[in-house]
Amino acid sequence: MSVIVTDTGFAGDDWTGRFLAPAELPANTGGSGFAVDLASDADPTGLVGLLAGISLIRVDFPVFSDGRGFTIARTLRRLGFTGRLRARGHVIADQYTMARRAGFDEVEISDDLAARQTEDQWLRRADWRAYDYQSRLRA
Numbered sequence: 196m197s198v199i200v201t202d203t204g205f206a207g208d209d210w211t212g213r214f215l216a217p218a219e220l221p222a223n224t225g226g227s228g229f230a231v232d233l234a235s236d237a238d239p240t241g242l243v244g245l246l247a248g249i250s251l252i253r254v255d256f257p258v259f260s261d262g263r264g265f266t267i268a269r270t271l272r273r274l275g276f277t278g279r280l281r282a283r284g285h286v287i288a289d290q291y292t293m294a295r296r297a298g299f300d301e302v303e304i305s306d307d308l309a310a311r312q313t314e315d316q317w318l319r320r321a322d323w324r325a326y327d328y329q330s331r332l333r334a
Contacts, residue, residue, distance in 0.1 A: 198309040199281075200291065200302040202321040205314045208303070210251055220245055235263045239270045246276045253303065256284035265297040272298035288312045291320040 199206045214232040230251040254264040283303040
C-alpha cells in the first residue's frame with residue numbers, strides 16, 4: 196500500500212486506472228484518462244504530442260538522494276503538461292517543498308515511510324510558497 200501526500204496531508208490513492216510505461220502509450224491518445232510511469236532516467240521530451248491525453252504522470256524516485264525526478268517535473272511543466280504530476284518512492288518530508296516547487300502536485304510514499312515521517316512533518320512543509328526567497332526579493 197501507499198500514502199498520497201498533498202498540501203492538506205495524507206490521503207489514499209484515488210487513481211483507479213492502471214499506469215502505462217511510455218512505450219505502451221498509443222500513438223494517438225485521442226482524449227484523456229491515461230496515466231504514465233516514468234523512471235528517474237527517462238527523457239520526458241518523448242511525451243511531447245501525447246501530453247494532452249495524459250491525466251497523471253508518476254515519476255519514480257529510487258533513492259532520496261536522486262534528484263533527477265525534480266528535473267523531469269520541471270521539464271514536463273515547461274513542455275505544457277497541466278495534468279496531475281506525482282513523485283513516487285523515496286521522497287522524504289524535507290524534500291516536499293522542493294517537489295512542489297518543481298511542479299509536483301503530490302507525493303506517493305510507502306506506509307513504512309509514512310509511519311516514520313508522520314503527517315505533521317509533511318504538513319510543516321505544506322506552505323511551500325511562504326519560504327520562497329526569490330519572491331520575497333522581487334516584492
